[in-house]
Amino acid sequence: xxxxxxxxxxxxxxxxxxxxxxxxxxxxxxxxxxxxxxxxxxxxxxxxxxxxxxxxxxxxxxxxxxxxxxxxxxxxxxxxxxxxxxxxxxxxxxxxxxxxxxxxxxxxxxxxxxxxxxxxxxxxxxxxxxxxxxxxxxxxxxxxxxxxxxxxxxxxxxxxxxxxxxxxxxxxxxxxxxxxxxxxxxxxxxxxxxxxxxxxxxxxxxxxxxxxxxxxxxxxxxxxxxxxxxxxxxxxxxxxxxxxxxxxxxxxxxxxxxxxxxxxxxxxxxxxxxxxxxxxxxxxxxxxxxxxxxxxxxxxxxxxxxxxxxxxxxxxxxxxxxxxxxxxxxxxxxxxxxxxxxxxxxxxxxxxxxxxxxxxxxxxxxxxxxxxxxxxxxxxxxxxxxxxxxxxxxxxxxxxxxxxxxxxxxxxxxxxxxxxxxxxxxxxxxxxxxxxxxxxxxxxxxxxxxxxxxxxxxxxxxxxxxxxxxxxxxxxxxxxxxxxxxxxxxxxxxxxxxxxxxxxxxxxxxxxxxxxxxxxxxxxxxxxxxxxxxx
Numbered sequence: 001x002x003x004x005x006x007x008x009x010x011x012x013x014x015x016x017x018x019x020x021x022x023x024x025x026x027x028x029x030x031x032x033x034x035x036x037x038x039x040x041x042x043x044x045x046x047x048x049x050x051x052x053x054x055x056x057x058x059x060x061x062x063x064x065x066x067x068x069x070x071x072x073x074x075x076x077x078x079x080x081x082x083x084x085x086x087x088x089x090x091x092x093x094x095x096x097x098x099x100x101x102x103x104x105x106x107x108x109x110x111x112x113x114x115x116x117x118x119x120x121x122x123x124x125x126x127x128x129x130x131x132x133x134x135x136x137x138x139x140x141x142x143x144x145x146x147x148x149x150x151x152x153x154x155x156x157x158x159x160x161x162x163x164x165x166x167x168x169x170x171x172x173x174x175x176x177x178x179x180x181x182x183x184x185x186x187x188x189x190x191x192x193x194x195x196x197x198x199x200x201x202x203x204x205x206x207x208x209x210x211x212x213x214x215x216x217x218x219x220x221x222x223x224x225x226x227x228x229x230x231x232x233x234x235x236x237x238x239x240x241x242x243x244x245x246x247x248x249x250x251x252x253x254x255x256x257x258x259x260x261x262x263x264x265x266x267x268x269x270x271x272x273x274x275x276x277x278x279x280x281x282x283x284x285x286x287x288x289x290x291x292x293x294x295x296x297x298x299x300x301x302x303x304x305x306x307x308x309x310x311x312x313x314x315x316x317x318x319x320x321x322x323x324x325x326x327x328x329x330x331x332x333x334x335x336x337x338x339x340x341x342x343x344x345x346x347x348x349x350x351x352x353x354x355x356x357x358x359x360x361x362x363x364x365x366x367x368x369x370x371x372x373x374x375x376x377x378x379x380x381x382x383x384x385x386x387x388x389x390x391x392x393x394x395x396x397x398x399x400x401x402x403x404x405x406x407x408x409x410x411x412x413x414x415x416x417x418x419x420x421x422x423x424x425x426x427x428x429x430x431x432x433x434x435x436x437x438x439x440x441x442x443x444x445x446x447x448x449x450x451x452x453x454x455x456x457x458x459x460x461x462x463x464x465x466x467x468x469x470x471x472x473x474x475x476x477x478x479x480x481x482x483x484x485x486x487x488x489x490x491x492x493x494x495x496x497x498x499x500x501x502x503x504x505x506x507x508x509x510x511x512x513x514x515x516x517x518x519x520x521x522x523x524x525x526x527x528x529x530x531x532x533x534x535x
Contacts, residue, residue, distance in 0.1 A: 001035055013044060022052035039067050039074075046077055055081040069096075072128050079135055088139045095136055104154025104184070106133075130160035137166065141173075141331070146362065150175040154184060161188040161197065171204055174333050174363035177396045181205050181365070196225040203236045214240045231257055235267040242273055243400070245435040250274040262290075265300055269334065276307050284308040299329035306338050315342045333363045340372060349376050367397035371406065378410055386410050401430035405442050412449055420449040440469040444476050451483050459483050474503045478510050485513065490521035 009032050016025035029045035042065055049058035059081035068074040075094060082091035099107045137152035153175070156166035170176050176184065182205065190198045199221050206214040218237055222228040234257045241250035254271035257264060268287070275283045288308045291301035306321035319342040325335035340355030353376055359369035374389030390407045397403065408423030424446035431439055447462035463480035466473065481496030497514040501507060 055084040088142045091139045100151045100155050104158050126162045127160035130156045130163040134166045174366035176365045206240045231261045238270045244432050247274045247277040281311045299325040299332040303335045315345050318342045367393040383410050383414050401427045417449045417452040437469045456483050456487050490517050493517045
């Protein structure tokens with residue numbers, strides 16, 4: 001057969017692949033490879049077999065070739081076949097021996113120094129080594145060696161920043177702390193035309209940034225790189241709103257985004273989280289029904305069902321579905337945390353701690369399991385242990401105000417009031433002004449701690465700020481009344497004791513202290529009158 005006829009057949013194979021006619025592609029590729037015995041044509045035949053889901057046959061074809069261990073693309077495609085067959089140890093053997101250090105740098109590359117086929121003609125290709133490192137990471141993760149998986153994912157993204165999947169696995173899998181992700185991004189070597197990509201990667205971790213920093217990043221991508229309506233960018237922005245506690249803004253944004261792209265699963269997860277915080281049980285029910293129908297084998301679907309039952313306080317059912325989500329995908333962090341929370345909601349501390357510890361082990365870059373372990377210890381009055389876990393959570397994610405709030409609370413319980421004031425002030429420094437109302441209990445606790453330090457006037461300032469946010473807090477009225485009482489301002493104290501008792505007429509503390517304040521005011525009045533007579 002003439003060369004021009006063979007080239008025409010190659011074009012037919014490529015066209016069949018482009019039109020997803022894989023049986024036709026396999027048929028013609030087989031004929032071309034038989035005629036030429038060219039490695040490039042054998043590779044094309046193997047690709048057609050792989051795309052047609054004939055993984056065993058494709059692997060046999062590649063493995064039988066004389067070039068498989070000398071050509072990286074042959075080796076990579078053979079390993080991809082083994083990946084699909086779930087033969088992970090064989091997959092690693094096919095990829096060959098290699099070593100990586102803790103920074104994700106390859107220390108042994110002699111096995112990857114072999115040649116590989118010429119490029120297929122694209123303007124830009126992802127480095128084949130990056131793809132190989134990523135596949136090694138996936139194999140190690142499937143074998144539950146998450147330490148090695150993390151190192152190879154880092155190696156993949158460092159070998160080529162275009163290998164987005166590696167970065168996604170590191171972030172979504174919570175394999176790195178906030179600081180480690182930021183450090184990794186700073187080491188990536190972007191091309192001169194990839195400025196937008198560098199900015200976009202930074203936006204993937206904006207949920208941990210301060211409000212003005214995050215807004216600047218989003219504005220740069222929206223305006224300079226014209227990505228204003230990009231769904232991935234909007235999902236990042238929604239995640240940032242959720243982290244900041246702006247749940248209504250988050251919910252509104254995800255609702256608009258899901259109207260545009262109803263199957264954007266990353267946005268769906270954020271939408272579920274916001275709906276949970278806002279108590280939108282009807283929305284959770286509808287989302288859960290649709291997800292189970294469209295994605296019955298996806299952990300996210302059953303997680304949504306668990307969220308619905310958790311929202312309506314049916315914790316036994318919610319546990320069942322969170323557990324099903326973890327059985328479908330053991331690396332789905334939200335399901336593990338939801339599983340623990342469902343136990344914690346019923347004060348079943350041992351089971352909750354077991355779930356949180358599993359999550360903490362699987363997701364070292366996620367601070368929530370560690371934070372919740374601390375909360376469980378605090379519930380059982382093990383304050384020193386609680387403090388240790390809160391400090392560990394702060395190391396993992398130093399931008400979450402909830403961590404500082406819990407540190408302040410545990411310090412208050414241990415009667416370390418100066419430390420409590422410091423932590424509560426840090427909490428308020430980390431929250432946007434737009435959601436200050438949500439943190440009213442923190443402001444009250446800060447006022448309590450200041451009162452304990454006899455900084456009465458400072459305490460009153462914060463009590464009054466708390467009253468401006470919520471006028472139905474017994475603790476705030478009782479606290480400000482007692483502070484005025486300590487300042488011997490009995491009239492003001494009596495006024496606030498009355499307001500507290502209006503909210504809860506049978507409150508023992510306020511009832512007793514009101515009687516004392518009335519007596520003190522009488523004595524004080526008599527004392528003033530006697531003093532004036534003496535003059």
